Amino acid sequence: MTPFELAEPKSLSAAVKLLDPDDTSIRPIAGGTALMLMMKAGVFRPAKLISLRNIEAKYSGIAADANGLRLGAMTTLSALEHSADVRKLAPLITRTMLTLSNVRVRNxxxxxxxxxxxxxxxxxxxxxxALGATLTVVSPSxxxxxxxxxxxxxxxxxxxxxxxxxxxxxxxxQGTKRAAYMKVTTGSADDWPALGVAVVIEADGKAIESARVVVSAATTKATRLKSAETVLNGKTADDKLLAQAGDAAVEEAEFIADVRGSVPYKRELLRVYIKRAVQQALAGGVQ
Ligand SMILES: Cc1cc2nc3c(=O)[nH]c(=O)nc-3n(C[C@H](O)[C@H](O)[C@H](O)COP(=O)(O)OP(=O)(O)OC[C@H]3O[C@@H](n4cnc5c(N)ncnc54)[C@H](O)[C@@H]3O)c2cc1C
Structure with missing residues (x-):
């Protein structure tokens, strides 16, 4: 690794001022689990890292009210995993943490x-x-x-x-919405996935009022599949409808091939797993 400067500001506003919009060699670092791998591989050679470790404690915490959760950016994934508020208000997150990497990374x-x-x-x-999150982002302006x-x-x-x-x-x-996240790994359960599908559904029995459907891993970015949602919304879930939702999803998604699978393989995975994820959610999934 090439030498770099490390700044450890005490506030988020001070951290933001140390960044440079025109200099990509200055970068924030949080847990460092992704950034350090890139640095060790020589993919990224920073001139300066801005550590967020010492910024205000509120950015490492979870706040909850009846409307939902506020997660500070520096909240660790293990804090999410063990939070009673997260389990109560968004149990889909709690369950997802169990197969997200390993405890050392989550910490x-x-x-x-x-x-x-x-x-x-x-x-x-x-x-x-899929849960409908919004981010608050700060800059000098x-x-x-x-x-x-x-x-x-x-x-x-x-x-x-x-x-x-x-x-x-x-x-x-999450309220009364039913939800599921299914990931398909070609290795162990906590391995990087070939496909991820998250669904959050408002339904009365099998009658779907509204659905949010998101695909990841098989695609270039996590993406909402609005055409699949349109197929599902206002309909009763049966095999035919779920097959139609799978077809719509496959048409809409932009797939990428990688070591975990070819594009045709991932298309087929998505078609199958849209159906399974909706069924799992409607059957109780994570409530
Ligand atoms: C062995 C291993 C296995 C893994 N398995 C999984 C897995 O199964 N599933 C999974 O989802 N993930 C997995 N990961 C990835 C892991 O979840 C990410 O590395 C981690 O979430 C990155 O968070 P970090 O705080 O360490 O980010 P960092 O490495 O500190 O930063 C990552 C990027 O985000 C930027 N950044 C950090 N914080 C902020 C901020 N507040 N504002 C703006 N930019 C910011 C940094 O500049 C950098 O570009 C795995 C990682 C490892 C090392």
Whole structure:
């Protein structure tokens, strides 16, 4: 690794001021689990890292009210996993954590890092997108709110400017909605997936009022599949409808081939797993 400077500001506003919109060699670092791998591999050689470790404690915490959750960007994934508020208001997140990597990674990886990295294989982006999350992002010129639906722009790409930081994520309470996240791994259960599908459904029995359907890993970015949602909304779930939703999803998604599977394989996975995820959610899934 080449030498680099490390800054450890005490506040988010100070951290933002240390970033440079025109200099990609200056980067924020949170848990470091993704960034350090890139540095060790020589893919990224920073001149300066801005550590977020010492910023205000509120950005490492979880706040809850009847409307939902506020997750500080520096909240660790293990804090999410063990939070009673998360289990009560968004149990889909709690369950997802169990197969997200391993306890060593979850202990240091953060919510902000998991989202800002823009890796389409990660588990948290599709789950938070299906739950309808919104991010608060800060820059020297102020703050803006970004629906997670609009956050990812491509393979490892997001709408974040180089001098913007994620401050927090807001997650609406799951309430009576039923939900499921299914990931298909070609190795162990906690391996990187070939496909991720998250669904959050408002339904009366099998009568679907509204559905949010998100695909990841098989695609260049976590993506809402609105055509599949349109097929499902206002209909009763049966085999024919779920097959139609699978067909619509496959037409809409932009697939990528990688070591975990070819495009035709991933298309078939999506077709099958849309059906299974909706069935799992309607059968109780995670409530
Ligand atoms: C062995 C291993 C196995 C893994 N398995 C899985 C898995 O099964 N599922 C899964 O989902 N993930 C998995 N991961 C990935 C892991 O979830 C990510 O590495 C982690 O979430 C990144 O968070 P971090 O805090 O460590 O980010 P960092 O490495 O610190 O940063 C990642 C990126 O985000 C930027 N960044 C960080 N915080 C902010 C912020 N607040 N605002 C703006 N930009 C920011 C950094 O500049 C960097 O570009 C695995 C990782 C490892 C090492």
């Amino acid at each position: 240091v990886a953060t919510v902000g890092g998991a989202l800002a990295h823009g890796d389409p294989h990660m588990d948290l982006p599709p789950v938070l997108m 102020g703050e803006r709110s970004i629906p997670l639906d609009d956050f990812f722009t491509g393979y490892y790409e997001t709408v974040l400017e180089k001098n913007e930081l994620i401050a927090e994520a807001h997650i609406p309470a």
